[in-house]
Amino acid sequence: MAPLDFWSMLFVFMLATFVGFQVIQNVSRLLHTPLMSLTNAISAIAVVGSILIAGERESNLTTLLGTVAVAASMTNIVSGFLITDRMLKMFREKERGRKPPAGAQ
């Protein structure tokens, strides 16, 4: 890998961390549990790396490792998004003149 690549990745990491701090600090304290399950699902983006390894068929061993990794990440994605949504559905406002429940848009 070219050294420039490393530096550009480090820049991306630095910027993303700052964005993360800013965005997360604004998350409603009410929603810290859904926040954790949502970031959990998002960081299961590791599925991307796992898919490449499982699909490359380099050797039986690496395919096995990749397949287990895809299954683990997929579990996080599916259960993470589903449970976050399930929890968020429960947060409702006071009934002032029959507003639709929170998040129904």
Next chain:
Amino acid sequence: MNEHLIQLSYFAAAVLFIMSLRWLNHPRTARRGVGAGVLGMAAAVVGTLMAPEIVDYKFIAFAVVIGFAVGVPLSWVPLTAVPERTALSHAFGGLAAGLVGTAKYIMWRQHSELTTFRTSAIALEVILGFLTFTGSLMAAGKLREIIPTRPITYRNQNLVNLSLLALAIVSGIYLGFVDYNYWPAYAALVLLSLIFGVLLIIPIGGADMPTVISLLNSYAGLSAVAMGFVLSNKLLIIAGALDGSSGFILSVIMCKAMNRSFTNVLFGAFGQVQAAKAAGEAKTVKSATPQDVADIMTSADRVVIVPGYGMAVAQAQHRVHELYDLLTKRGVDVKFAIHPVAGRMPGHMNVLLAEAEIPYESLVEMDDINPEMPQTDVCLVVGANDVVNPAARHDKGSPIYGMPIIDADKAKTVIAIKRSMNPGFAGIENELYYDDRTLMAFGDAKQVLGDVVKAVAGEAVAAH
């Protein structure tokens, strides 16, 4: 052409992930956030499936099916079990990172493509991944109470643990800078990280689990970042950094809420020294019947309810909701005071109360409710204990000294529902219960609240 499409899908995913977290800033837009997250994930996965390296979709499809088969039921757990589910998913995240790192090491070793940079990044990814894997499994076990929740300690614990971590790091450095191909060093690194994860978590007591979960969340995120460096994938770096910073912020909030430092949580073995102090002089408490409680609450103007995890254990949320409805209809102002560590993970209590259909406007953070406590007529404590213990303010000998608390003792009357006078989770005596203005309603929270609700409702009927 394909390469551009793949990068475009990753780019879209990164934007959507950031927006997804941004929309969590208010409960009204939060579900849109989930939508954005799902869309981002779908874009990234579809993009990846277009990659030319993929020659066989069979195993991927198989793993995806497994993921759905396990993931869907895992999202149905009761909300009291959400902390365990979260810990378990941190474990899966760590496992995936560790396995991908290992697979990459094997592939590059085979093709003699290892470099110092690649090997070091893999070492970092694998250490973080595998320690998160076993550490989170331990945390899940403690939350589920399969593993004893009290701290498990042994002689020279911190020294042993840190030496293990140091050895793992040394193996990583050896691989990166001396000999890429020396696989026993790689195996040692994996094994040491797995053991270190276990040993790191077992000395930590149940009361510290909210901090530990947040910290493991951060590690899981960082292992995804390291994977991004290994695979030169910027989307992984961004998503991992978002997760890592989120976990870090939550751990800081949890530590502040307990007046502890990271090192203290990780190396302090909290909640084990108390037993000797428990033998105290006999003090008197005033007790109250559910009818008394109902009378006091219906004649109040302002009521603050302090819920704790005990409320959820007793399944009393729905009784609390009924009481909330009855009192609110009578014009009593009812609010809930939420301590940041109420429950077993950050924000847990809010979710439990939301499930009981209590509108979120009535859930008030500790810092916002405390100034109102002196004007509060009745403070009802349900299943909370340490977070309302005034000893945290003045008793330097108490293990919770300095921890910010909800000022329940400043209310005009305090009513505490408790099973018995046994000290709580952390084993600390609570002087609030012996205060002159405190009434104790003894019994199972669900039972007691049910009787209170009946008494309040009965009165309401009689008044008409």
